[in-house]
Amino acid sequence: MAALSKATILTDEIGAARLKNLTGFTRFYKIRPIEPQAHMFALKLWRQLPAPFRLSIINAVQQNKRLYRWLLFRHVDAKDRAAGLNINLPPAELRYRVSSTPDAENFITVGRICAADIQSALSKVGRDLGSFTRILDFGCGCGRTMVHLKDLASAAQIDGTDIDTSAIEWCRHHINFANFSLSNENPPIDYQSNTFDFIYAISVFTHLNEDYQFRWLDELRRIAKPDAILLLTVDSSLAGEDGFVFQRSYENGLFPAWYQNAFHSKEYVLTKFGSYFDVLGYFPRGMNAHQDVVVLQKRKIPVDSVNHA
Numbered sequence: 001m002a003a004l005s006k007a008t009i010l011t012d013e014i015g016a017a018r019l020k021n022l023t024g025f026t027r028f029y030k031i032r033p034i035e036p037q038a039h040m041f042a043l044k045l046w047r048q049l050p051a052p053f054r055l056s057i058i059n060a061v062q063q064n065k066r067l068y069r070w071l072l073f074r075h076v077d078a079k080d081r082a083a084g085l086n087i088n089l090p091p092a093e094l095r096y097r098v099s100s101t102p103d104a105e106n107f108i109t110v111g112r113i114c115a116a117d118i119q120s121a122l123s124k125v126g127r128d129l130g131s132f133t134r135i136l137d138f139g140c141g142c143g144r145t146m147v148h149l150k151d152l153a154s155a156a157q158i159d160g161t162d163i164d165t166s167a168i169e170w171c172r173h174h175i176n177f178a179n180f181s182l183s184n185e186n187p188p189i190d191y192q193s194n195t196f197d198f199i200y201a202i203s204v205f206t207h208l209n210e211d212y213q214f215r216w217l218d219e220l221r222r223i224a225k226p227d228a229i230l231l232l233t234v235d236s237s238l239a240g241e242d243g244f245v246f247q248r249s250y251e252n253g254l255f256p257a258w259y260q261n262a263f264h265s266k267e268y269v270l271t272k273f274g275s276y277f278d279v280l281g282y283f284p285r286g287m288n289a290h291q292d293v294v295v296l297q298k299r300k301i302p303v304d305s306v307n308h309a
C-alpha cells in the first residue's frame with residue numbers, strides 16, 4: 001500500500017470537495033488511456049501558463065462537467081500508469097462510479113474492509129463465508145469487494161452481476177475466478193430460481209426507489225435457495241421519521257434517472273425487508289463504519305403475496 005500514490009485531481013487549484021457533485025455514471029465515455037509521456041508533456045505546458053490564465057481556464061472547464069470529469073479521469077489514469085498501478089486496477093472512471101472518488105488507495109482499502117465486514121456480520125449470526133457454495137455479488141460494480149474474496153473460489157462458484165456494462169466488461173477481462181452477467185434496471189435477472197446460498201449487495205439498495213427495492217427483494221428471494229443467507233447494506237443516516245427517504249440528488253444525465261439515494265430506518269428494514277425474509281441480524285454502521293448491515297434468510301416456505309400498502 002505504501003507504494004500507492006494518492007490519486008490527485010486535475011490541478012492543485014481545484015479542491016477535492018468540488019468533485020463531490022461530479023460523480024459520473026459515464027456509459028457515455030469510452031475509456032482511452034493517455035500515455036504517461038504525453039500526459040507529463042501536457043502538464044509541463046500547463047504549468048508554464050500564468051496562474052490567473054490557468055484559473056480562468058479551470059473555471060471555464062468546470063462549467064462543462066462532462067469535459068471536466070473526462071480530464072480528471074484521464075489525468076488519474078495517466079498518473080496510475082506512471083506509478084505502475086494500472087495492471088489489476090479498474091480505470092479511475094470505474095472506480096469513481098462505485099466510490100465517488102477515483103483514488104486508487106481508497107478503492108483498495110474500502111474493498112478490503114467491505115470483504116472483512118461481510119465475514120464479520122456473518123460471524124455474528126453464526127455463519128461463515130467459507131460454508132457457501134454458490135455466491136452472488138449483486139451490484140458488483142468493478143469488483144471492489146469481490147477481488148478480496150478470491151480465496152473462496154476454490155470451494156464456491158462466485159458470480160457477479162451489475163447493470164454497468166463497462167464495469168462488467170472490465171470484470172470479465174480481469175477477474176478470472178468468477179462469472180459475470182449483466183443485470184437490468186428491473187427484474188427478472190438471468191439466473192435460475194433457487195440458485196444461490198449466499199447473496200450480498202453492498203450499497204445497492206441505497207440507490208433504489210421503494211418500488212424497485214420491493215421488486216428486487218422479490219427477485220433475490222426467487223434466485224436464493226431455501227435457507228439461503230442474504231447480506232444487504234442500507235444507509236440510515238437521513239431516514240428520519242418516515243422510515244424511507246428517496247432523494248433525487250444526482251445531476252441530470254450522470255446516472256440513470258432512477259438511480260438516486262435511498263435512506264432506510266432500522267424499523268423500516270425490520271418490517272419491510274422482514275416481510276420477504278427472516279431477519280437474522282441488523283448491525284448499525286457494520287459496513288465500512290458507514291452503512292448498516294442487515295443479514296436475512298430465505299424462508300423454506302415462500303410467502304406468496306406481500307402487501308406493502
Ligand SMILES: C[S@@+](CC[C@H](N)C(=O)[O-])C[C@H]1O[C@@H](n2cnc3c(N)ncnc32)[C@H](O)[C@@H]1O
Nearest residue numbers: 098139140141144162163183184185202203204
Ligand atoms: C455504490 S455502487 C457499489 C458497487 C459495489 N457493490 C461496491 O461496493 O463496490 C452501486 C452498484 O449497484 C449497481 N446496481 C444498481 N442497480 C442495479 C441492478 N438493478 N442490478 C444490478 N446492479 C445494480 C450499480 O450499477 C453500481 O455498480
